[in-house]
Amino acid sequence: MSLSLKTHIVAFIDLLGFSSMVSHDCEKPDGEQKYISKLFDIHTKTKEISASLPGMSLTQFSDSVVLSVPYSADNFSSICKIISDFQYDLLCSGILCRGGISYGKHFSTEDFLFSHGLIDAYNIESKLALNPRVVISKALIELVFGSTGNVNSELILEENDGLFFLGYLNGESAAGNLVVLENVLPEKLSEHPSIRAKQIWLIDYFNNKYPENKIRESHRFSLCRA
Template sequence: MKNNSLTYELRLIAFIDILGFKEIVKQSETDSSKIQLIFSVLEYLKGWEKTEKWNLKFVEIEESAQYKGLSNFDLRGKTNTTSFSDSIVVSVKVDKNVNEMASTLIVNLAYIGTVLLEKGILIRGGLTIGNIFHTDNGTVFGQGLIDAFLLETKSAKFPRIVLSDKLLNQLNYPLETKRSRYPYHQYLDRFEDGCVGFHQLIYYQVIESWTEMIPELLTKSLNKVRKVIISGLDSSFERPEVFEKYKWLKEQYNKLIILSDFSPVTKTEENIKQKIRERNVGIGDQNIHYSYTDDFYNNNSKDKK
């Protein structure tokens, strides 16, 4: 029976893909831990299909959101999420509130990226605005979805989510005054290749000032992702296309400014993030592993204590 009342809706649309998923599946044939990894990641993403997951937890502490009214940033009841295989599609119904809706969506996507990175999973994606048909039971199609998919495929390239020109033209840029700021302004940046978006680590730089994010928790999480990046650099000898993604992520990691540890010596806040060093820097060897250099400095640091 035909339903002639079906129509497209204007929505924010994010298409996100897990990088290296095929390789993880291949490894799972002989490594049962990889099966557990795949299951835990897909179950985690599946959990985001519940609209109440897209709450205000990561927005309500933002001064800019409080100033504009937190209720305007609420995605619950306006969000549909469909996860399948190694991809996830998120769409949010918008009207004249695109800045508010984009803020909450971006903040939550940044959080998801951090959780997955701790598990050793890299993601990339495209975020746009367009027409889409997206139901609670997972049926999804439309030009907006195609645009988001093409953005992820052709432009994202690295572990990041990039925004379309179409969406950027509707967001509050150029940002000229503090009162015009929205939460997403802290997450978005323009990369060296011209794309605008946010990488999989930016969550750390934004939330480090939150009172509940104590230095111990932040340091523990940063150490996890640091090891993930080093391991990725050292396990891609035959895959330069994989290596370049971890190298890019290493550069973004080293650029992060985390000032959560107060030094009684300098009387200033210091970066608690341990840098990922280049291979053999300050060492007379020609080792091919990043982990060798990392272990060298860590062991020397422990010996001095």
């Protein structure tokens, strides 16, 4: 049997705080689970949407989500929209994620996956994304747009670290997105450095998108008085 490796766009998404979600639901009695239904409903909704895109594949196992589709510029736009909406749906349920999108030779079935594109996407997620954002490889950006200076998409943002990521505050208004964001931001930000950095990033993302409606201006330093 000859198997063919073809160029695909591949995304790897990591659900942040998954261990805590599993612990919460497994320790609660029936009827008091909080996360399993949300995650399953979002997965089902995204899979139904993905079915309309020929060759699209979506697989979730544990805290990892893999999406792939044969490469084309149109498919790039479509998978970006699907991932952006997936990330927003998670956010609306109080769940954060981060990820990477790349491309490369890829083969998969329902229970087998062999992919160079997935390796690249995973490396982007684990080494570059850091914050709750889905970062797109510059090589893929250049393949689609010709160069990083020609990016033309309402969904794609460039951060000051030079990385491109998918925008996902997809509510209809600043007020609507603020309600969603406040659902994941505690009144007092975490003292854990990694968690706090992600919370501050979310605030900065909102403030950049809505400069006239800024929230929680960051005052990082205070004077210690004797």
